[in-house]
Structure formats: structure tokens, C-alpha cells
Amino acid sequence: MFNKKIVIIDGSGNEDNDLTSPLAVLIDLLTQDKADVKCYNLKKIKLAHCIGCFGCWIKTPGICMMPDEGKQIIQAIIQSEMTILFSPVTFGGYSSALKIIVDRFIPLILPYFGKYYGETHHLPRYSHYPRLVGIGIQRYHSEAEAKLFKTLVGRHAINFHAPSYSADVFNIEEDNGTLRSQFESVILRSDPFPIKDNIITFFPKADMAFSYRKHEGTRNALLIIGSPKIKERSTSSIFGKYLLEKIAADGCNTEELTLKGNLNREKGQLELCAAIDRSDLIILAFPLYIDSLPFLVTKALEVIANHLTKTERNKPQGIFTIINNGFPEFYQNALALGICCCFAEQCNIAWAGYLAAGAGEGLGAGQELTQPKRFGPPVNHVIKALNIAGKDLANGTAVSINSQNFISKVPIPILPFSIWRWLFPKFGAQFWKRKAIENNVRKEELYAKPYAD
Ligand SMILES: Cc1cc2nc3c(=O)[nH]c(=O)nc-3n(C[C@H](O)[C@H](O)[C@H](O)COP(=O)(O)O)c2cc1C
Numbered sequence: 001m002f003n004k005k006i007v008i009i010d011g012s013g014n015e016d017n018d019l020t021s022p023l024a025v026l027i028d029l030l031t032q033d034k035a036d037v038k039c040y041n042l043k044k045i046k047l048a049h050c051i052g053c054f055g056c057w058i059k060t061p062g063i064c065m066m067p068d069e070g071k072q073i074i075q076a077i078i079q080s081e082m083t084i085l086f087s088p089v090t091f092g093g094y095s096s097a098l099k100i101i102v103d104r105f106i107p108l109i110l111p112y113f114g115k116y117y118g119e120t121h122h123l124p125r126y127s128h129y130p131r132l133v134g135i136g137i138q139r140y141h142s143e144a145e146a147k148l149f150k151t152l153v154g155r156h157a158i159n160f161h162a163p164s165y166s167a168d169v170f171n172i173e174e175d176n177g178t179l180r181s182q183f184e185s186v187i188l189r190s191d192p193f194p195i196k197d198n199i200i201t202f203f204p205k206a207d208m209a210f211s212y213r214k215h216e217g218t219r220n221a222l223l224i225i226g227s228p229k230i231k232e233r234s235t236s237s238i239f240g241k242y243l244l245e246k247i248a249a250d251g252c253n254t255e256e257l258t259l260k261g262n263l264n265r266e267k268g269q270l271e272l273c274a275a276i277d278r279s280d281l282i283i284l285a286f287p288l289y290i291d292s293l294p295f296l297v298t299k300a301l302e303v304i305a306n307h308l309t310k311t312e313r314n315k316p317q318g319i320f321t322i323i324n325n326g327f328p329e330f331y332q333n334a335l336a337l338g339i340c341c342c343f344a345e346q347c348n349i350a351w352a353g354y355l356a357a358g359a360g361e362g363l364g365a366g367q368e369l370t371q372p373k374r375f376g377p378p379v380n381h382v383i384k385a386l387n388i389a390g391k392d393l394a395n396g397t398a399v400s401i402n403s404q405n406f407i408s409k410v411p412i413p414i415l416p417f418s419i420w421r422w423l424f425p426k427f428g429a430q431f432w433k434r435k436a437i438e439n440n441v442r443k444e445e446l447y448a449k450p451y452a453d
Pocket of ligand 1: 050051052053054103104106159227228229233234235236237286287288289290291292324325326327332359360361362364
């Protein structure tokens with residue numbers, strides 16, 4: 001039944017020893033059926049996180065530039081017939097331990113765009129992709145988080161051209177026999193791919209009752225920039241800083257912090273937690289990475305949640321999220337926002353709303369929003385949205401949907417979205433070809449299949 005080449009990516013972190021037994025049940029189930037199973041226990045492997053450099057597309061096509069075991073894991077995945085993602089359900093998403101490698105899946109696809117299920121995704125690099133299975137383990141029951149987790153795996157299956165997928169969430173308290181039969185059923189089943197209508201329901205509504213004016217004292221807004229880009233200015237930082245300036249102009253104290261690799265160490269974690277404790281309002285600005293939060297943001301939320309559950313707080317805190325994604329459809333950000341909202345609920349932080357922008361790479365383009373002689377599409381709609389959000393937040397309230405309605409507009413006025421989406425892959429293809437040439441890579445070489453079996 002399972003006599004296949006199977007790769008298991010075990011995303012249990014250092015604190016997840018209770019997941020050892022369910023994982024053993026899964027491996028036993030598969031190996032008894034003579035499957036060729038390779039399991040990667042990520043907590044035992046030192047991996048670098050993706051820094052969004054796109055070198056795996058334009059410098060060494062198909063191969064990540066990080067010199068670590070990540071490359072072998074990616075090769076094993078593409079050469080498998082089934083890849084199983086195993087993780088504790090973390091705010092409805094993956095653990096940071098798993099997300100570090102999931103972010104590094106992008107060399108498996110091409111930089112070029114196509115239309116799949118009526119929406120933009122990257123073209124396949126390989127002619128065959130493994131079936132994808134997601135197994136999430138929950139320590140407490142949350143239907144909302146389980147639904148998010150299952151949908152997330154389905155979205156990856158679309159992005160990575162999996163021929164089929166299935167995903168489910170299981171309770172850690174189940175006995176081994178029950179888990180075994182539940183695992184067997186999810187591995188044999190195929191779930192329908194989640195399309196637009198299935199994911200827009202995850203956009204979280206702002207808690208309009210939230211007010212950080214209710215308590216005494218000066219208000220402090222903390223901007224957390226979650227883009228891991230180090231070589232160029234990120235769209236997240238451009239949008240986030242613009243908003244922060246608006247809030248500062250209205251008399252709020254402001255502070256900013258860019259997430260870095262030191263989050264894995266105590267120093268970085270203490271720095272983040274101290275900044276959180278000083279803040280009334282957290283503004284989280286980050287890009288969509290593989291349908292959810294980049295590794296650094298996932299790790300930051302784990303660190304903050306762990307800290308806040310041990311800390312007594314005497315003031316209301318709110319969180320506002322600015323997210324941008326590469327594809328033109330802003331709604332592809334819905335699951336990531338759903339995850340942030342689950343985090344906020346778990347930490348008793350009010351959800352002060354969000355801004356979600358599509359085509360973020362083009363809109364940010366490393367330039368100030370108000371810079372004269374900007375290249376790229378117009379950004380007036382982004383400025384309007386940030387101005388409205390800034391006013392709401394400076395007034396101490398949550399952000400109304402008004403600002404989102406601006407940022408989700410097509411950048412070129414009166415151009416229908418269907419034409420914008422049709423043009424987008426053409427601009428994108430030109431951009432990637434130009435980048436390849438700048439790196440002395442011929443455009444045919446962009447299609448390399450280094451791990452073809
Ligand atoms: C590892 C990686 C994964 C990505 N995954 C997605 C994705 O699932 N969907 C999407 O629309 N864009 C995706 N993108 C594109 C980014 O969201 C986009 O480039 C964004 O504008 C970067 O924002 P920043 O400049 O703030 O980092 C991904 C980019 C990288 C590097």
C-alpha cells in the first residue's frame with residue numbers, strides 16, 4: 001500500500017518531546033509496509049533560514065545558495081513520491097522548526113508565473129512533484145486552528161504542483177492504535193485543493209472595540225519588520241516605516257525592530273520580549289512566504305507567546321499586521337493573517353486589523369513611497385491606505401476595512417484586475433530575465449533541473 005519513496009520532514013522543535021511517540025507510530029506504519037522512508041528530524045540539523053535573495057532562481061538556478069544540508073533535503077523531497085510534513089500545530093500553522101525548511105522549497109519551482117485554479121502561481125521546474133501529506137499534532141482542541149493547518153497544506157500543494165494532497169490534525173492524547181489508523185486514513189485519502197473561496201474566509205475581522213487609549217500613560221507603538229531580506233530594502237520595511245512615521249506625527253512614541261537570526265539565541269529573544277513589554281501597539285510588517293509567515297516571524301511569535309504566557313500584564317495590547325505578497329492577488333495572504341490572529345487570541349492581544357497588498361515586490365521596489373521619479377507601478381493607493389490606517393491607529397482604535405479597500409486596488413487606475421493579472425506575468429518574466437543576465441546566467445539556464453531523478 002505504501003511501498004513508495006517517502007520523505008518525512010519532522011518539524012518537532014526542542015520543546016516537543018511529546019511528539020516523538022506519534023512520529024514513531026507514523027514511521028512504523030509506513031516501514032511495515034516496506035516503504036522506503038527517509039525521516040529528517042529538523043531539530044537535529046543546523047539550517048540557515050531563507051533570506052529572500054532569489055539566488056536559487058537567478059544565480060544558481062534550482063539550488064539554494066545556503067551551504068548546508070537544506071540542499072539534500074530539498075533534493076530528497078523532489079525525488080520522493082510522497083512528502084509528509086509533520087508538525088505541532090502552531091497558531092494554525094507550522095512550527096518554526098518546520099517553516100525554516102518549507103521557506104527553502106522555492107528552488108523547486110521556476111521564477112516565471114502561470115495561472116492555476118484561476119490564480120497566479122509559479123511554473124513548475126520539474127515534470128514530477130511528490131504527493132503532499134500534512135500531519136498536524138494538537139495539544140488542545142481548536143477547530144479554527146485545525147482548519148487553517150489543513151488549508152495551508154492544500155495551498156502548498158497548489159504552489160508546488162503536487163498531483164494530490166491530504167492533511168489532518170490529530171490529538172496528542174490519542175492512544176497509539178487510534179493514531180495509527182487515523183494516520184493510515186489521511187495518507188490514503190485525497191482532499192480537494194483549496195481555492196479562493198476556501199481561503200478568503202480566513203481574513204480576520206478587526207476588533208473594533210479595541211482601544212489603547214483606555215489606559216493611562218503615553219502610548220508606545222512597536223514596528224516589527226519581519227522580512228529576512230538583508231541585501232536590499234524590503235517592501236515590509238518601506239510600508240511599515242511609512243505607517244510608523246504617521247503614528248509618530250500624531251504624538252505616539254515609536255520604536256522599531258528588525259527580526260534577525262539572533263532570535264534563535266537568548267540575547268535576541270530577550271531583546272524582542274523587552275520591546276513587546278514596552279509596547280501598547282505592535283505593528284507586524286512581513287512578506288508572505290509559502291502561503292504563511294516567514295521562518296523569522298513564526299519564530300518571533302513562538303518566542304512572544306511563550307514570554308506572554310509567563311508575564312502578568314496590566315494594560316491592553318493590540319496588534320496590527322501589514323502583509324505583502326508576490327502574486328497580484330492580495331487574498332493569497334488570508335491564511336497568514338488567520339495565523340497571526342490565532343496568535344493574538346492565544347496571547348490575549350486585541351486584533352487591530354490588517355493591510356494586505358498583492359504584487360508587493362513591484363510596489364515596494366526598494367524605494368520610498370513618496371520618492372520623486374519612482375519607477376514601477378503607481379503607489380497612490382498604498383499611500384492612501386497607510387494614511388487612513390495611521391490615523392485610526394494614532395486615534396487609538398482598530399483599523400477599519402476602508403484602508404484595505406484602497407491597498408487592494410489595481411495600482412494602475414481604472415485598469416480591470418483581469419488585465420492587471422494578465423500583464424503581471426509578462427512584466428515578471430522580463431524582470432527575472434534581466435536579473436539572470438545581470439548575474440551572467442543565460443535565460444535558458446534559468447530552467448535547470450539539478451535534482452531531476
Ligand atoms: C521563500 C519565499 C516564499 C514566497 N512565497 C510566496 C507565496 O507563497 N505567495 C506569494 O504571493 N508570494 C510569495 N513570495 C514572494 C514575497 O511575498 C514577495 O517577494 C514580497 O514582496 C517580499 O516582500 P519583502 O520585500 O517585504 O520581503 C515568496 C518569496 C520568497 C523569498
